Amino acid sequence: MPVSLTNSKLIYEALKECDVRLLSALPETWLVHLIRMTDEDPEMILVRLAKEEEGVGISAGAHFAGVKSAMLMQNHGFLASINGIVSFAHLYKIPLLMLISYRGSFGERDPWQTQGGNVTEPLLRALGIPYSFLDKAESAKMRIRQAQTLAESSLQPVALLLMRDLMWEE
């Protein structure tokens, strides 16, 4: 599978270095290695979801419990989570670290991903969610640390967009 194992490992290790101990996830092609690594790690709690919005509640519960968490999802999962983000995470000032695979952008071959790609960034901006990109191995670890730090200090959702250049090996 041409999903980058090397860069998935890099992301996973960066999350662990930030003390992230719970990951909620819904399977998506680019996330397969990350989900498998989480599942195989006894130090990590993996919550496989039926729908991504559940992850907002699970991360809030983890935050109340004093456990750092992250959400792994596709951008369409972000779209499916918006009410939870607004009427839980924003309303109650809950830190959320969201790792969102940015499907439907440059290089996308699957026609069904393309509409979601168009609206991902405009929606993040409309919601006032700070976001950045994970597109290069050199900067990925630092960006993850910075995003996690900002989510915790600002008590709000922060998004990292997982880009094709980092996740996919053609």
Add this chain to the structure above:
Amino acid sequence: MLRVECLKSIYSELENCLVVTIMGAVAAELQSLGHRPNFFYLQHAMGLASSTGLGLALCLPEQRVIVIDGDGSLLMNLGSLSTMARYRPKKLVHVVFDNESLLSVGGFPTATSAGTDLEGISRASGIPRVATVRSVENFKATVTNAMHGSELTTIIAKVEAKGPAAYVTDLSLVENRFQFRRHIQSLKDR
């Protein structure tokens, strides 16, 4: 059966656990009995109270967690039953007040008024212990029993579609959230 009478019957049992409720009548009625720092009221984001309880229970497996849900909220996130059943935390109790109505927005009937069976859905989702109760005595006994048990339990409590006169209380949402988290931290420091 009135929801507030059910809440009264278990109020003393709620002292030593973490309580997550949905919005509206449940939150207002529980607060009318007396707010405690271990109560968190999710005053929006319908459907996510059970997910919040699951997150708490997975991170604090020794802690008793009780979610007080409702038919309207649960119907918005039925997948949560399958996620809870998948991980089945031993100390999570899920109470669903089913008044067959979206009461706080004017009493519109939910699908449970037309035959949708939340007990059946919970059981078929894989929740290990499921019950439906229709009297306060039975409610108290079933919830108390579940709270002293060691298996994920969903209890459907059929109640009348009657609620309090007002839903807004003087407890700010953010104050409640910070107090709840501090309470949990104080438990960990003990």
